[in-house]
Amino acid sequence: MDPLGASPLPARRASEWATVLGGTLEGPDLVVEAACTLDFGFAAGLSFLANPSYRRAWAASAAGVVLADLNTSVPNGYRGSVLRVANPYAAWAEVLSSGIHPVAWTADRPAGVDPSTVLAPGVVLAADVVVGPRSVLHPGVVLYPGTVVGADCILHANVVLGSDGFGFVPPLGSAAGWTKIPHLGRVRLGDHVELGAGTCVDRAVVGETVVGDGSKLDNLCQIGHNVRIGRHCVIAGQVGVAGSAVLEDYVVVGGQAGIAGHLTVGRGSRIGAQSGVAKSLAPGSEVLGSPAVDAREFRRLFAAQKSARG
């Protein structure tokens, strides 16, 4: 199990899950020991397909069991079992809820915090967090359970790491509500990471939300669940990165920009302030605008628009 994309569950056979979820098992009755993403599948891992756009990931997945709806055909290449249910996303939420532990905060210095780490007054930590040497946690920093912070990090006042991400199963009736997706994952920061005041990084649904070595985030940024930020990225104030987006190394993002979920921003790309990135970007891209386009095209469009008026 790769912790980047999987989180443990109480061990249970696929056939037991079929009974609990009111579903039908197609294929071998494996023992499930973790919830995983399709990309990080393995034999004892259970994943899900809620969206046809992930069909290719399913075909390539090594997950032992995949939750799918009653109609979707199994893609060529997938060799594991399929657990058919009416609503795979709701079933996924129910599976994940089996892995949730109560949150335990501690007034002590947790054992995983290096003796050289500076903990300011007003820092609140879960009992099992890990913080590397020479890191500094300023007042009001909150680390939820499982959070891992590397060496030489600086977390400014009121940074929150590991709060639940934002995921809900849509209402199933006209008067019904949204069902929370439990979050079993965690947040992991590399070394030499600096996070500005008030910045929040959400825990993963399963696996990890990651900020790589040497990356710097300014104040009041919002990093969604399962985002992976590479090494030496620089992200200005009030930027938002939606769930499962990937920023490769050396990406630079201007203030108040937004990056949609489930896309990849290639290495060394530069995203202008207030841009809205809605599609994956090739390495070395420079984009501006909302929705974001190539920076040169943006400047041409803006100039043309102004002259067209005259």
Place this chain on the structure above:
Amino acid sequence: MDPLGASPLPARRASEWATVLGGTLEGPDLVVEAACTLDFGFAAGLSFLANPSYRRAWAASAAGVVLADLNTSVPNGYRGSVLRVANPYAAWAEVLSSGIHPVAWTADRPAGVDPSTVLAPGVVLAADVVVGPRSVLHPGVVLYPGTVVGADCILHANVVLGSDGFGFVPPLGSAAGWTKIPHLGRVRLGDHVELGAGTCVDRAVVGETVVGDGSKLDNLCQIGHNVRIGRHCVIAGQVGVAGSAVLEDYVVVGGQAGIAGHLTVGRGSRIGAQSGVAKSLAPGSEVLGSPAVDAREFRRLFAAQKSARG
């Protein structure tokens, strides 16, 4: 008095207010016991008209007394008294300041907090807050006086409920400053509400700022004074909703969108990420862009703009 749109004041006759404010009373000398919005007027309530666009609300208002300027005619239909002053908004600020109590924080568990509520370390509560059963308040959550939180709510780290809203009387001279509008109201959350880390909901000027049952807000959202969010809304990260806006049930708002004040977003509307909603939306609307337009129109405009360049 409906607490949704009114807040108590020390009892005082309208004629006494006329003396204090240097104004003139037209109509019966009622006893004023509350400040109220025009929409939630009642016989012992005092409201104000600072903006001609509220003339229709004034005509229909049951408020016993309305502050108005020296020239505005009383609309057909209004049956209460009028208190004429040079600057109704400044007078309104002065009236409200009579109702303000000092803020009292407590180190104890307030009596209104259900025994089953989880209070993490670093939570700071005013003495008179009410929190329903099974709600969870994570570290750094702050509840200002009067805040009411329902059952089964989750407030993530550093959520702030009930901070003063943002309202100031404009400067009256070239070297003068802005005068604060006192905020007598409160925040009320329904049941099964989840608020992300760092999200802020401001108290009402009078009455309540409301987040309805089952609504979910992501991290770092800003909800202004007197906003009313309906049931089962889903609001992504870094969204801002300006004062007195109304979101009906099942509204979905994408990340970093902004919604202007004093408008209504109809039931089930969907607002795209980074949109700026400047007008009321009919139920079931889908909008994109800043300023926001119908989503299909936005896509046509964007495509036309790109092709026009070529």
Place this chain on the structure above:
Amino acid sequence: MDPLGASPLPARRASEWATVLGGTLEGPDLVVEAACTLDFGFAAGLSFLANPSYRRAWAASAAGVVLADLNTSVPNGYRGSVLRVANPYAAWAEVLSSGIHPVAWTADRPAGVDPSTVLAPGVVLAADVVVGPRSVLHPGVVLYPGTVVGADCILHANVVLGSDGFGFVPPLGSAAGWTKIPHLGRVRLGDHVELGAGTCVDRAVVGETVVGDGSKLDNLCQIGHNVRIGRHCVIAGQVGVAGSAVLEDYVVVGGQAGIAGHLTVGRGSRIGAQSGVAKSLAPGSEVLGSPAVDAREFRRLFAAQKSARG
């Protein structure tokens, strides 16, 4: 030394800095006692030129010593010494690091806090902060070292003043990281300033980040290092102001707007919600859009765009 644009350093001769930095001194061997901006230069002050666009400021600067690269010619008018180094920005970071003291938080009420100041539970202060009479600090407010708050200020919950600004020397090799610019300056608020919940104001690199008398900022705003906000400005929620921008008096900024760094917004200008200001604005400007243009032009462009479609 003007504290608005300079911060003390341990006294050291320019020739000693030349040795430490591996550079060459051109001109008198002055004693350096402070780091300063070009605009606030004085005989014992050392500044730097990392960007040719500051050449005019260099020509007019009274700084005793300026760090410059190996090729740039000295502008007419500048009378001080020049310290030639391969990378002036990296050298500047190294100079600044000589002036950094460890951050000391205190559990006591610092001596500089007026007895009439209200400190709510959960406030965390550095030992040397100064807060004027009748100011109110709500729960979770954090004041970093050196912060000065005037009289009659209101800081709502989780406001952070004086966190490090966001400045890094770019990587010098394909696998290298960003080098932090140490921040020696501080934050200074005038009197009657109100800051909304979660708002952050960063300390200056050298000198001060300033919010002038009577200015009001709403929730979740981000004010960068060395920004100077004038008197009686009103800034709505989630606004971002990038480093070294200047807002003159009586500027009004709508929600979620962004203002780029190193520009000036003239007195009384009005910036619409979600605008992106990328150029300096003359006094009395009214702008909308991203990038922001004159408000009338914006409305014409938007109308033309919609009709062109039809």
